[in-house]
Amino acid sequence: MFVPAPEGTILHADLDAFYASVEQRDDPRLRGRPVIVGGGVVLAASYEAKAFGIRTAMGGEQARRLCPWAIVVEPRMSAYSDASKAVFEVFEDTTPLVEGLSIDEAFLEVGGLRRVSGTSVEIATRLRREVLERVGLAITVGVARTKFLAKVASAVAKPDGLLVVPPGRELQFLHPLPVERLWGVGSVTARKLHERGIQTVGDVARLDEIVLISMLGRASGRHLHSLAHNRDPRAVQVGRRRGSIGSQHALARSRRSRSPDVVDAALVALVDRVTRRMRSAKRIGRTVVLRLRFDDFTRLTRSHTLTRPTAHTETILATARKLLAVAMPTIAREGLTLVGIAVANLDDDRVVQLALPFDSRSDDALDTALDGVRDRFGSTAVTRAVLLGRRSLGSVPMLPD
DNA sequence: TCTGGGGTCCTAGGACCC
DNA sequence: TCTGGGGTCCTAGGACCC
Numbered sequence: 001m002f003v004p005a006p007e008g009t010i011l012h013a014d015l016d017a018f019y020a021s022v023e024q025r026d027d028p029r030l031r032g033r034p035v036i037v038g039g040g041v042v043l044a045a046s047y048e049a050k051a052f053g054i055r056t057a058m059g060g061e062q063a064r065r066l067c068p069w070a071i072v073v074e075p076r077m078s079a080y081s082d083a084s085k086a087v088f089e090v091f092e093d094t095t096p097l098v099e100g101l102s103i104d105e106a107f108l109e110v111g112g113l114r115r116v117s118g119t120s121v122e123i124a125t126r127l128r129r130e131v132l133e134r135v136g137l138a139i140t141v142g143v144a145r146t147k148f149l150a151k152v153a154s155a156v157a158k159p160d161g162l163l164v165v166p167p168g169r170e171l172q173f174l175h176p177l178p179v180e181r182l183w184g185v186g187s188v189t190a191r192k193l194h195e196r197g198i199q200t201v202g203d204v205a206r207l208d209e210i211v212l213i214s215m216l217g218r219a220s221g222r223h224l225h226s227l228a229h230n231r232d233p234r235a236v237q238v239g240r241r242r243g244s245i246g247s248q249h250a251l252a253r254s255r256r257s258r259s260p261d262v263v264d265a266a267l268v269a270l271v272d273r274v275t276r277r278m279r280s281a282k283r284i285g286r287t288v289v290l291r292l293r294f295d296d297f298t299r300l301t302r303s304h305t306l307t308r309p310t311a312h313t314e315t316i317l318a319t320a321r322k323l324l325a326v327a328m329p330t331i332a333r334e335g336l337t338l339v340g341i342a343v344a345n346l347d348d349d350r351v352v353q354l355a356l357p358f359d360s361r362s363d364d365a366l367d368t369a370l371d372g373v374r375d376r377f378g379s380t381a382v383t384r385a386v387l388l389g390r391r392s393l394g395s396v397p398m399l400p401d
Numbered sequence: 402t403c404t405g406g407g408g409t410c411c412t413a414g415g416a417c418c419c
Numbered sequence: 420t421c422t423g424g425g426g427t428c429c430t431a432g433g434a435c436c437c
Contacts, residue, residue: 018437041405056437062402102408102437184410186435219411220434248406287429297404303430340406 007120007166009111010236012142012150013127015087016159018104019044022083023073025136034070036063040250043075047159086135094127099236105154107147109236121164128162146232149174152181170230175202182227189216189224204228245283246342247273248291258336267324270341271317284309284349288316290323291340302327309347316343 015021019037024030024046034049036042042063045054052067064070084103091098094117097109110123117123124141131139138160142153145167152174157163165173178200179185179193192215198204204212205228213221226232247270251258278284289303302323310316320341 014437038405043405057404059403062404065402104437184435188434217412242408243410244408246407250405299432301431305429338405342408 007164008143008145008150009109009120010144010147010150011108011110011120011124011127012144012147012154013091013106013108013131014140014142014151014154014158015104015131016138016140017044017046017050018083018137019075019080020046020049021137022080023076025083026079030071030073034067036060036070036072037075039072039074083135083137087131087137087139090127090130090134093130094123097236097238099238099240107150107236121162124162124164145170146230147234147236148183148227148232149230151183152177155181171205174228174230175200175205177201179204182224184220184223184227189220192216201228241346243346244289244342244344245274245277245281245285245346246289246291246340247277248338248340250338251336253335253337263324263336263339264321266339267320267341268317270339271313271320274341274343275311275313275316278311278343278346279349282349283346284311285343285347286310286345287343288319288323289340289342289344290320290327291338291342292327292336293338293340295335295337300327303344305345309345311343311349316341 020035023035023037030046032048033046034052034054035046036049036054037044039060041060042054042056042058044056045063049063049067049070052070054063054066054070060072064072080103087104088098088100088106091106091108095108095110095113097112099107101107108127110117110120113123117126120143124143128139128141131137140154140158140161142150142155142157142163142165144150144153144165149165149170153163153165154161156177179198180190182201182204185193193199193204196215198207204224207225209221209225212225215221216224249266249270251262251266256262286307286309287303287305289301292300292302294300304319304323306315306319
């Protein structure tokens with residue numbers, strides 16, 4: 001018998017001040033004190049530090065001015081990654097339907113678990129307790145019928161909170177909130193809305209969709225109009241994979257640190273990092289993106305799409321160097337402050353095993369077989385094929401880079 | 402108060418194909 | 420020779436998120 005749930009079944013779970021909380025967990029001397037992770041720029045601030053106005057992405061100097069006695073610690077990425085894995089294990093133990101959004105937050109669908117695990121609220125309460133007991137971190141959970149509203153709820157409930165938005169009271173909860181609470185409203189969109197006297201979600205809800213579209217463009221307009229009415233049909237998606245892998249590096253502010261040699265060395269290191277990560281994730285990609293940033297914070301991107309996906313360091317480095325050469329006149333004109341490399345259009349690096357009759361190992365037979373593989377797996381999916389047989393030839397790179 | 406490093410999604414124009 | 424509408428892919432830039 002189907003029993004409709006009297007509450008929302010989507011949980012948005014979000015760790016509080018994640019990096020800073022891990023530091024406080026691991027070093028008792030930091031507990032109860034303002035903690036800043038990252039010296040140059042604030043990567044994370046404990047709630048004690050946030051009380052002084054310190055925010056993520058703020059310059060380190062400014063942060064120290066706001067709170068001179070704050071404790072600044074170097075980031076320990078592997079500790080955060082381990083903590084994240086442990087928390088996601090708790091998520092997976094709660095429900096198989098987990099959609100990770102970042103290192104410290106995820107959506108959980110618990111709609112089918114009523115008989116086994118109880119109501120959403122009971123599940124959320126247990127989840128918070130288990131994360132605290134098993135990983136030692138505080139986590140905030142929002143519960144609602146839609147993803148978007150669950151996320152808004154957790155943001156409102158922070159820190160160390162649980163907030164349930166019951167169906168029927170959704171707009172009552174949503175409409176008094178400032179527009180900045182809407183997912184997808186950043187500083188630019190907020191400014192555009194404020195210029196027209198729109199302050200709250202309720203103000204947005206009173207506008208025609210067509211008006212919002214004319215103000216913000218088609219996608220943003222539609223998106224905001226839907227959210228303001230709590231229309232969000234997106235289901236929790238399991239196993240989403242990222243579409244690009246990249247790395248970037250800020251250059252020191254001296255003439256020498258921007259010399260061609262230094263920039264090229266940075267490029268080599270970035271490509272090496274990115275391709276290593278791609279190979280360990282068993283991903284290959286076709287589009288190489290060069291990202292540059294300058295003194296005045298203007299940005300520039302150049303990209304090139306290869307005919308075949310690869311994770312080969314030399315291939316991607318050669319492409320990156322070409323892109324840099326194309327952008328070179330611009331670099332000569334202005335001060336470069338950041339170099340980044342990303343590889344997009346990612347695919348799985350599948351190794352396809354071909355079993356051919358022993359007497360048909362001619363080039364023609366191989367070509368025919370490879371065509372068959374391409375037909376089955378898609379032309380971009382095949383970069384390598386391993387030839388096997390009774391007397392194995394071992395691993396043969398069929399489509400060298 | 403000058404801003405790190407990792408990502409996602411959308412738009413718009415041009416090339417190209419049918 | 421000129422014209423059409425529709426679709427996909429690529430490139431560059433912008434906004435946004437954590």
